[in-house]
Amino acid sequence: MDSFEWNKVFGALLALAFVVLGVNFLADGIYHSDNPEKAGYMIEGGEVAAATDPGSKGPVVEPVAALLAAADLTKGEKVGKKCAACHNFAEGSANKVGPALYDIVNRPIASAAGFGYSNALKTYASDKTWTYEELNGFLYKPKAHVKGTSMGFAGLKKTAERANMIAYLRSLSANPAPLPGS
Numbered sequence: 001m002d003s004f005e006w007n008k009v010f011g012a013l014l015a016l017a018f019v020v021l022g023v024n025f026l027a028d029g030i031y032h033s034d035n036p037e038k039a040g041y042m043i044e045g046g047e048v049a050a051a052t053d054p055g056s057k058g059p060v061v062e063p064v065a066a067l068l069a070a071a072d073l074t075k076g077e078k079v080g081k082k083c084a085a086c087h088n089f090a091e092g093s094a095n096k097v098g099p100a101l102y103d104i105v106n107r108p109i110a111s112a113a114g115f116g117y118s119n120a121l122k123t124y125a126s127d128k129t130w131t132y133e134e135l136n137g138f139l140y141k142p143k144a145h146v147k148g149t150s151m152g153f154a155g156l157k158k159t160a161e162r163a164n165m166i167a168y169l170r171s172l173s174a175n176p177a178p179l180p181g182s
Contacts, residue, residue, distance in 0.1 A: 061140040065132055065180040067163035068170075076168025079161050083153070089172055098151065104130050105170045105177040120148030132180055135166050 080089065086098040093100050099112035109125035110117040117125075124146045128134065137145040139162050141155040156162045170176050 061137050062159045063133070064136045064159055064163040064166060067160060068132065068167050068179050071160075071163045071167030073164070073168050073171055075161075076164035076166070076171075079156065079165045080168055086153075091172075091174070101169060101172065103173040105132070105135070105166075105173065106130060109134065118148065118150040120150075121146055124149075132166060135169065136162055139165060 083098075083101070086096055088094060088096055088100045089102060090100075091102045093102065095112060095115045099115040099117075107130050109128045109130055110121045111125075130138075139156050142149050142151040142153055144155075156165060170179075
């Protein structure tokens with residue numbers, strides 16, 4: 001091959017490089033987007049950080065005691081379906097990944113027979129029972145209420161949902177615990 005042929009090959013390669021670069025610049029111009037000032041998107045209804053009491057260890061959770069009397073058991077049962085993968089609700093049912101929840105209101109914490117509780121919950125449980133306030137705090141955000149618990153549930157952020165769920169749990173008993181204030 002003589003030098004003229006080599007010049008044509010190199011010229012073709014150089015022209016190809018210019019075409020590729022030109023298409024790249026053209027595509028950048030057509031599909032250009034500015035970077036946002038703040039990365040990410042705001043999701044409506046997302047988790048909102050709870051106000052924290054300076055003297056307490058965790059978030060301040062809105063109480064549900066006033067809502068329990070008017071709570072909807074049907075809605076509570078629907079909310080309870082989120083828990084059904086790990087917990088049983090029927091009387092005499094076996095523990096699953098989590099303990100059975102039948103007759104849990106006013107039951108001592110970490111006391112379900114045959115269930116292996118986390119050390120964190122056993123330590124937290126000393127002389128405590130599942131009162132309405134305890135259930136409310138735990139259902140709001142289990143990992144914040146009992147540091148180190150192995151319960152992987154994110155929690156129920158809506159106060160009405162927690163009230164409905166607690167009322168449903170209260171109904172799962174042969175002798176339901178009295179409502180607060182009664």
